[in-house]
Amino acid sequence: MTQRLYIDLHIVQTVPPANLNRDDQGNPKEAVYGGVRRSRISSQAWKRATRRHFDAQAPQPDRATRTRRLASELTTRISRSTGLDREETGPIAAALLGQLGLSQGKKAGDTAYLLFYGNAQLDAVAALVTDRAADLAALEDKALAEAVKDLPVADAFQTGHPVGVALFGRMVADIPKLNVDAAVQVAHALSTHETQLEFDYFTAVDDQNERDETGAGMIGTIGFNSATLYRYATVGFAQLTDNLGGDTDTALDALDRFIDSFARSAPTGYQNAFAHRTRPSLIAAVVRTDQPVNLVSAFEEPVAARAGLQAASARRLAEEYLTATRIWGDAPLYTAASHTFTTRESHTKDTAEALTHAFGDGVPFDTLRTSLREHITTALEAQA
Structure with missing residues (x-):
């Protein structure tokens, strides 16, 4: 088996009013973190969205x-x-x-x-x-x-x-021989700030109403919230390679497809009602040899809204990464980030500088994926 190599993905993404992943009452899922209520999207929901995204790009026999x-x-x-x-x-x-x-x-x-x-x-x-x-x-x-x-x-x-099974694994409790250990771990997406549950009261008019008829044909409510989310996933490259029969090139392809699909996908709950699809404002990748590290502790103290939330959230993430690296003496093999923040704008200048200090100069998403593959290939050759 390949020596330990973990690829951590840290994403900051803002979604508008939405109900991406509902609870048993039909409202957006939530969690209490840092003493306040946060918006939450379950890991299962985003894994399924990711899997369906990359399966859609694959030939039928290669799908799961x-x-x-x-x-x-x-x-x-x-x-x-x-x-x-x-x-x-x-x-x-x-x-x-x-x-x-x-x-x-x-x-x-x-x-x-x-x-x-x-x-x-x-x-x-x-x-x-x-x-x-x-x-x-x-x-x-x-x-x-x-x-x-x-x-x-x-x-x-x-x-x-197939890639889906190799990445996300398979659990059959009563038939252990069919089990496949997952190469991917995905955290529940959590808002970086406190959120409030709101309700959309809606009415629908019957198009066939007679002129003397008034009132709605249907009345209802939909729970929603809006949030800047911290999303995290990690890929164990050794496990992924092992699940794919030791084929390093196929594992590299699978990793690249996962990163692309994890970044671009979104759960589809109530998507026709809210049209909630957005792109991340920050994607940071960290290649490690010790263990995966979730940086959600950056948001244990909720981010306060001043001039928006996403720039402050991205800056908080960069600061947490630098602090953790200094305190624990971490030495990641490689870091890279793709983001929308620029030093040309006064309200994002501090954020862009913090991200550069933490992860290096920002690059386009395609460049991030290409450079990540190149550095992992180099690391594997050095291990050999």
Whole structure:
């Protein structure tokens, strides 16, 4: 396995009135931190948005799927490759997956939990029976199970992981052999300041109202808030490389795609009502060899709104990084930042200078990704 190498990503991003990730009451999720209530977006919500973003850029076989309907998906693949109908291939799919011992859900054919797999992995399982599917379809259940019991079904899920599974891992509590340790950790996004829950009272008018009719066709409320968020994720490059079969180049590609998608993605909750998509104002990358370091402690004392929040938040993050580096004697292998702050504007001059002092001169996002890959490659060659 590659020696320890961690890539920390620190993002400051402001979102307008929005409800990106709702709680059980339908309101934006929150958390108390530093003694005040903050806006919060769960790590699960942003991981899913990230995964869907980079899957959209990949060919279909390289994508990953998370579903309870594994048997149905396998049935479809066997039917597609053999020309048999689903009534014939359904028992074959059930017999193949029966080897794994997956816990069954309440609905027939569903598993008890979501299973995360690569599309190419399930294609490989279907390929195990393509040449003999017609003969297998003619067998009774017991004979069918006996006929496929020695096929390497589990092996298909243990190798050839797509980027999604290699990055985010797979947990199957009752079948440890299917587990994949995640290479990525994502923190819950948290506002750098105190937030207040607000409500949008809305009415909808019936377009077919008669002239003498008044009033709304529907009345309702949507909870929302607006926030400048601190987002953090870290990638364990050694684990990522191991999950991808030791292929360093593929791991570098996966890391680059993750950084791009993590920066550009956003949860889609109520997006039609709020059009909340923004881009980060700061993306800082830190390559370390000791351990990942979340810098949320920069915002334990909430940022106070004076002339906005995002410049003050970015400056606070840079100061926290410098303090932590000095106190702990850290010596990261590489740092880089892409941000929107400039010394030409008086209200962002201090922030731009602080970011340069902490992470180096700001660079375009594409340059950050390119230089990060180059420095990691150099570090890997030095380790070898």
